[in-house]
Amino acid sequence: MQDDIPTLRRILARDRTIAVVGLSAEWHRPSYFAAKYMQERGYRIVPVNPRYPQILGETSYARLEDIPFPVDMVDVFRKVEEIPAIAKSAVAIGARTLWQQLGLMSEEADRIATDAGLDSVWDRCVKIEHARLFGGLNWAGVNTKVISAQRPQQG
Amino acid sequence: MADRTFQPETLAIHAGQIPDAATGARALPIYQTTSFVFDSAEHAASLFNLQTFGNVYARLSNPTVAALEERVAALEGGRAAVATASGMAAEALALTTLLQAGDHVVAAGALYGGSVTMLAVTLKKFGIDTTFVDATDPDAFAAAVRPHTRAFFAETLGNPSMVVLDITAIADVAHAHGLPLVVDNTVPSPFLCNPIRFGADIVVHSATKYLAGHGTTLGGVVVESGSFPWDNGKFPGMTEPSPGYHGVRFYETFGNFGFTMRCRMEGLRVFGAALAPTSAWQILQGVETLPLRMERHCANALAVAQYLQADPRVGWVSYPGLPGHPQHDLMKRQMRGASGLLAFGVKGGLEQGVKFIESAQFMSHLVNIGDTRTLISHPASTTHRQLDAAQQLAAGVPPDMVRISVGLEHIDDILWDIDQALARAVGG
Numbered sequence: 050m051q052d053d054i055p056t057l058r059r060i061l062a063r064d065r066t067i068a069v070v071g072l073s074a075e076w077h078r079p080s081y082f083a084a085k086y087m088q089e090r091g092y093r094i095v096p097v098n099p100r101y102p103q104i105l106g107e108t109s110y111a112r113l114e115d116i117p118f119p120v121d122m123v124d125v126f127r128k129v130e131e132i133p134a135i136a137k138s139a140v141a142i143g144a145r146t147l148w149q150q151l152g153l154m155s156e157e158a159d160r161i162a163t164d165a166g167l168d169s170v171w172d173r174c175v176k177i178e179h180a181r182l183f184g185g186l187n188w189a190g191v192n193t194k195v196i197s198a199q200r201p202q203q204g
Numbered sequence: 205m206a207d208r209t210f211q212p213e214t215l216a217i218h219a220g221q222i223p224d225a226a227t228g229a230r231a232l233p234i235y236q237t238t239s240f241v242f243d244s245a246e247h248a249a250s251l252f253n254l255q256t257f258g259n260v261y262a263r264l265s266n267p268t269v270a271a272l273e274e275r276v277a278a279l280e281g282g283r284a285a286v287a288t289a290s291g292m293a294a295e296a297l298a299l300t301t302l303l304q305a306g307d308h309v310v311a312a313g314a315l316y317g318g319s320v321t322m323l324a325v326t327l328k329k330f331g332i333d334t335t336f337v338d339a340t341d342p343d344a345f346a347a348a349v350r351p352h353t354r355a356f357f358a359e360t361l362g363n364p365s366m367v368v369l370d371i372t373a374i375a376d377v378a379h380a381h382g383l384p385l386v387v388d389n390t391v392p393s394p395f396l397c398n399p400i401r402f403g404a405d406i407v408v409h410s411a412t413k414y415l416a417g418h419g420t421t422l423g424g425v426v427v428e429s430g431s432f433p434w435d436n437g438k439f440p441g442m443t444e445p446s447p448g449y450h451g452v453r454f455y456e457t458f459g460n461f462g463f464t465m466r467c468r469m470e471g472l473r474v475f476g477a478a479l480a481p482t483s484a485w486q487i488l489q490g491v492e493t494l495p496l497r498m499e500r501h502c503a504n505a506l507a508v509a510q511y512l513q514a515d516p517r518v519g520w521v522s523y524p525g526l527p528g529h530p531q532h533d534l535m536k537r538q539m540r541g542a543s544g545l546l547a548f549g550v551k552g553g554l555e556q557g558v559k560f561i562e563s564a565q566f567m568s569h570l571v572n573i574g575d576t577r578t579l580i581s582h583p584a585s586t587t588h589r590q591l592d593a594a595q596q597l598a599a600g601v602p603p604d605m606v607r608i609s610v611g612l613e614h615i616d617d618i619l620w621d622i623d624q625a626l627a628r629a630v631g632g
Contacts, residue, residue, distance in 0.1 A: 053207050077445075079457050082255045089256060151459045174459065184225060185257035188265050189468070190273030191284040191461050196210055196218045201225045 050159050050171050054195070058182050058202075060146050060168050064121035067175070068095040068113055068144070070135055071126035074104045080126040081105075083150075083176035090179060095120060113138040122146040124175050125153060132158040140165040148175055212279055212395055213495045220274030221488075234485045235267045254452060254469070264473055268481035272488050276415065276425045279394035279491075280407050283430025284461035286468050287423060287484060291390060291410020292318055293477035294424030298386055298408050299323075300475070301467045302355050304441070305331030310348040312339030312358035313598040314365035317588040319388065320599060323357070336598060339365075340531075342373040349381050354438060356383055360399050361391040361539075363573065364547050364583050364607040365600020366522040368531035371538060375403025382436045390414075391573070395498045397539045405432040406463070413574030414543075417490035417497055421483050426467055430460035446470065497576070497612060501544030504618060505610040511619050512548050517626045519549040519604065544611070545573055549604040556629045557582055557606045563628035566613070567621050578611035578618055 051057070067087060072080045072094075081104075088094045088105055095116055096109035103109055110116050113123060113135070123139035125132055125148065132149060136158035139147045147162035149155060149171035162169040170178075180186035181193045184201035210218070221232050240259040242248035250256040259265050269287050277285035288294040299322070303309065311323055313336040323334040337344035339358055356378045358369050369387065378385040384405035389397060393414035399407050409415060411423035434442035434455040442462060445451040448470040454462040472478055490497075502525065509523035524535035525542030535542055550556040560580075561569050567578045571586050581587065583601045591599060610618065 076253065076255075077451055077453070077457075082253075082457060085250065085255050086257075089250065177459075180257050187220065187274055188259055188267060188270050189257055189284065189461070190265070190270050190277060190286050190464060192219070192274055192277040192282060194207060194278070195222060196208075196214065197222045198230075200223045200228055 050163075050169050052170070052173070054182060056168070057170065057173075057178050060122070060148075060170065061175075061179055061182065064146050065091075066093045066095060066118075066120050067122045067124050068097050068116060068120040069124045069126065070097040070113065072096040072098050072104055072109070073126075074098075074101045079174075080150075083124075083174055086176040087179065090183075113142050113144075116142065120144050122148055122175075124148045124150065125158075126150050129153055129155045133161060136161040140167065146170065148173070150174055151177070215275065215278045216395070216494050217492050219278035220271040232268060232271050232485060232488060234481050236481055237266075238262045254449075254457070254465070262481070263476055263478045264468055266478075266481050266484070269479050269484040272411070272423075272479070272484040272491070273425065275488065275491055276394060276409065276411070277427050279398075279494075280389070280427045281398045281400050282407065282427040284464035285425050285427040286464050286472060287411070287425050287479040288472070289424065289477040289479055289483075290422045291388075291408070291412055291424040292322065293475075294408045294410070294426045295319060295322060295388065297424075297467050297471045297475065297477065298406050298426045299327065299332075299355065299357070301441075301463065301471045302384065302386070302406075302439075303327070303332050306352055307332050307354040308350045308352050309334040310345050310353055310356050311336050312362070312367075312369065313337060314339045314362035314367040314600040315357075315359055316363045316388070316390075317583070317591060317599065319357075319359075320595065321590055339367050339369055342370065342377050345374055346377045346381075349383075353381065353383060356385045357387075358385070359388040359391065360397050360404075361524070361543060361545070362600055363391050363545065364587075364605065366524055366529070366545065366547055367600055368524050368535045368538070370534055371399050371402035371404055375405070378405075379403070382438050384432050391543050391545055392539055393494060393498055393543070393574075395494050396502070396541050396543060400427070400429040402538060405429050411487045412572070414498060414501070415491055415494065415574075416487040417494065417574060417576065419572055419575035419577060421486040421490075423479050423483050423487045426464070428461060428463045432463070434462060442466065448474070498541065498543075500612050501610060502541030504612070504615050505542065505544045505546055505608075507615050508608065508610050508618060508622065509546050511622065512546075515626065517551050517630045519551045521548040522546060545607065545609050547605050547607050549602065550606060550626065550629055552630055553604040554584070557604050558585070560606060560625050560629035563625040565621050565624065567608070567618070567625070573607075573609035575609060576612045578613060578621070579609040581607050583607055
């Protein structure tokens with residue numbers, strides 16, 4: 050599990066295609082908030098949810114293995130017991146990062162991802178981290194822990 | 205590699221303010237604007253839905269104010285903060301976000317007079333009851349809990365009672381009942397005490413005092429720890445769709461800064477006690493030197509306390525920095541110093557106390573604290589005047605009490621002014 054600022058910056062600057070497993074099509078759900086935010090920041094969002102044909106204007110796939118193009122990050126909004134299987138899929142499709150959302154901490158999934166050489170993040174929101182490290186969250190009075198003499202960098 | 209944990213001296217200067225994205229300005233720009241443009245109708249909708257972080261209108265957020273919010277959150281070791289137009293506005297924002305009609309608060313009796321009035325009179329008018337208990341007695345807090353109790357409230361260092369709160373003991377009682385401990389940490393400032401480390405859940409500040417530090421600017425801050433479990437069933441306002449902000453579930457959506465977002469989007473938005481950007485800038489100028497100033501305030505106050513303790517013209521001295529104070533050891537466990545505030549009684553009583561205040565040469569008779577200047581006041585006739593005699597005693601304010609907020613003048617000059625004023629008050 051990785052959690053330091055330079056690593057999170059590196060992941061968010063590198064991984065431009067994000068498969069969001071468990072993305073909801075309901076506008077007020079946290080997964081929708083996060084994915085919409087990242088899409089607006091120039092990331093390609095790939096919904097993974099068998100319940101919908103399309104979310105946020107992108108085709109939704111039933112499983113990670115169904116996505117017909119490379120995925121950089123697998124961002125997980127599912128129950129913790131389902132995450133090890135998702136981690137195995139992430140490894141199988143050649144993703145670079147397994148990202149477990151705020152409140153999710155599957156040690157088994159973390160181990161599967163780390164053993165296969167993937168970056169692994171848990172208990173973090175991809176949107177909140179992007180806003181924390183590349184600007185935005187500081188407008189909401191959140192303690193970003195960024196101490197720097199550089200202007201905000203763009204992710 | 206783990207991220208570096210920076211010391212408060214560094215946070216006081218840097219937290220919340222990296223160089224300006226647009227201009228590279230190193231010092232904090234004052235964004236003197238009420239409103240912020242939308243890039244498109246879609247951007248506007250996204251901002252209003254809180255899907256994009258950004259500024260809309262300065263009553264909700266402003267970049268200059270946000271720098272202060274983040275800096276105080278960082279100094280407190282909290283997750284997030286929201287600034288307000290005054291300390292009382294911060295307290296009102298925190299409590300009205302937590303509470304509704306029918307709810308109940310257990311509060312320490314030894315509180316600033318304005319806080320007593322807010323709880324006992326103003327919130328009561330809206331159907332929120334408060335039971336005041338001895339701040340030093342955790343069992344009294346536990347015994348006062350009712351089915352609809354929703355918060356504990358206390359000061360980390362009582363103004364002007366100088367009672368030190370055993371934060372861990374009271375927080376443990378609060379948490380055992382599924383309740384947040386809200387503390388006013390104004391008197392120690394975040395440099396001397398970080399209540400969240402000891403279990404507090406919400407910290408409020410009058411930034412007017414030591415944070416701003418120069419007696420120039422009103423402001424307040426609410427800080428959230430980020431660790432209170434708002435989904436414990438007692439706080440539907442945090443977990444259910446908000447009727448005050450089109451159905452957002454604050455805890456689910458914003459997680460460990462959900463309380464701060466709710467304060468901002470519900471409370472600040474409708475009550476409107478937002479901090480002005482120029483005020484935020486003035487307060488931040490003060491915060492940059494907070495550690496330096498607090499060290500000197502504490503050193504000067506300890507010297508004053510020792511001087512008064514040895515003076516036969518003085519009846520009693522209350523300063524937790526003195527080894528004889530009943531909570532001296534607790535203060536040392538929780539705080540880096542005992543602040544610049546102390547209280548004493550001039551021998552003879554009320555009349556001599558008033559004469560002492562009127563005899564000072566440069567010590568200022570006014571009701572603020574936490575200024576560079578040494579300030580003196582008589583709480584029973586000023587800040588606590590609205591309370592009756594029994595309430596004054598419960599708030600730790602005997603009639604002969606003189607409060608000193610020891611400033612940053614040279615200690616020899618401060619002691620000289622105290623000596624000559626005592627001589628005029630009681631002779632000798």
